[in-house]
Structures are given as structure tokens and as C-alpha cells.
Amino acid sequence: MNWLRNFMAGRYGADQLNLALLVAAFLLSILLGLIPVPFLGLLAYVPLFWGIYRMLSRNLLKRSEENQKFLFFWNKLKGWFQRKKNRINDQKYYRFYRCPGCKQTLRLPKGRGKIRITCPKCGRVFEKKT
Ligand SMILES: [Zn+2]
Structure with missing residues (x-):
């Protein structure tokens, strides 16, 4: 495996973006x-070759910048x-209302009957059935 170590010396190697490309x-x-x-199947080689290209690249700074951008996007x-998942879970126990004053979304527990709500953002009071 010595030749491989020599071959990879100074090259970028694997990162999260490469894994995602694979x-x-x-x-x-x-x-x-x-x-x-x-020939449509050949499109699958585009991310594959991009990943190999990045792995063998000697421009370490550029590659790691790409990876940072990818991670930023990925985390978003x-x-x-x-958030979508939390919202779906929440819907079992809460109802969502929009404040008629400022359009802020308010989360209220279900099954409390008619209640008076004070918007925490603009202070407007309104009534809703939960
Ligand atoms: Zn409001």
C-alpha cells in the first residue's frame, strides 16, 4: 500500500462533500x-468523477472551501x-393560529375549549376555540 500512500500524498482525499457525491x-x-x-445513465458518472477529481486534487484550500459551503447548505x-418534523409532531398536541394583528404564528395546546389569547409579539387579544 506504499504506492497508494505516496500517490495520495499532498492530495485532498475524502470529505463530507465527496461522500455526498458518491x-x-x-x-x-x-x-x-x-x-x-x-446514455441517460451516464449522468450518474458526473458526481462520481467530480468526487474522484476532488479526492485527487492538490488544491487543498479550494477543496476545503467547497466542503465548507456544502456543509453550510447541508445543515440548512x-x-x-x-423544523418540518417538529411541526408535524406538534400538530398532535397543538394548534397553530396566526395573530390577526401581526401575523405571528402562535402555538396553542389542543382541547382547551374557547380561550382568550394574548399575542406575545404585539399584545393583541383575541379568542379562539382549541
Ligand atoms: Zn400579534
């Missing part, structure tokens, strides 16, 4: 395999999904 290549090759269009995406 996964994307894998998923694309499956998905595109379902579509009966000739993860946060968005997490």
Missing part, C-alpha cells in the same frame, strides 16, 4: 436505470427538515 452517484445510477433513455437543509 451517494448521489449511486442513487442517480439506480434512478436513471429506471428510465429507458439511452437538515434544519429545515427538522
Whole structure:
């Protein structure tokens, strides 16, 4: 394995973006395999070769910048999904209302009957059935 170590010396190697590219290549090759269009499956090689190119690259700074951008985007995406999931869980126990004054979304526990709500943002008082 000495030649491999020598070969990889000074090269960028693996990071999260490369892993994502490999996964994307894998998923694309499956998905595109379902579509009966000739050569369409070759598209799956795009993320694969990009990943290999990045792995062998000697421009470490540029590659790590790309990875940082990817992680930033990825965390945003993860946060968005997490919020959606929380919201769906919340709907079992809470109802969501929009304040008629400032349009702020308010979360109220379900099954309390008619209650008087004070908006924490603008202070407007209104009544709702929960
Ligand atoms: Zn309000």
C-alpha cells in the first residue's frame, strides 16, 4: 500500500462533500436505470468523477472551501427538515393560529375549549376555540 500512500500524498482525499457525491452517484445510477433513455445513465458518472477529481486534487484550500459551503447548505437543509418534523409532531398536541394583528404564528395546546389569547409579539387579544 506504499504506492497508494505516496500517490495520495499532498492530495485532498475524502470529505463530507465527496461522500455526498458518491451517494448521489449511486442513487442517480439506480434512478436513471429506471428510465429507458439511452446514455441517460451516464449522468450518474458526473458526481462520481467530480468526487474522484476532488479526492485527487492538490488544491487543498479550494477543496476545503467547497466542503465548507456544502456543509453550510447541508445543515440548512437538515434544519429545515427538522423544523418540518417538529411541526408535524406538534400538530398532535397543538394548534397553530396566526395573530390577526401581526401575523405571528402562535402555538396553542389542543382541547382547551374557547380561550382568550394574548399575542406575545404585539399584545393583541383575541379568542379562539382549541
Ligand atoms: Zn400579534
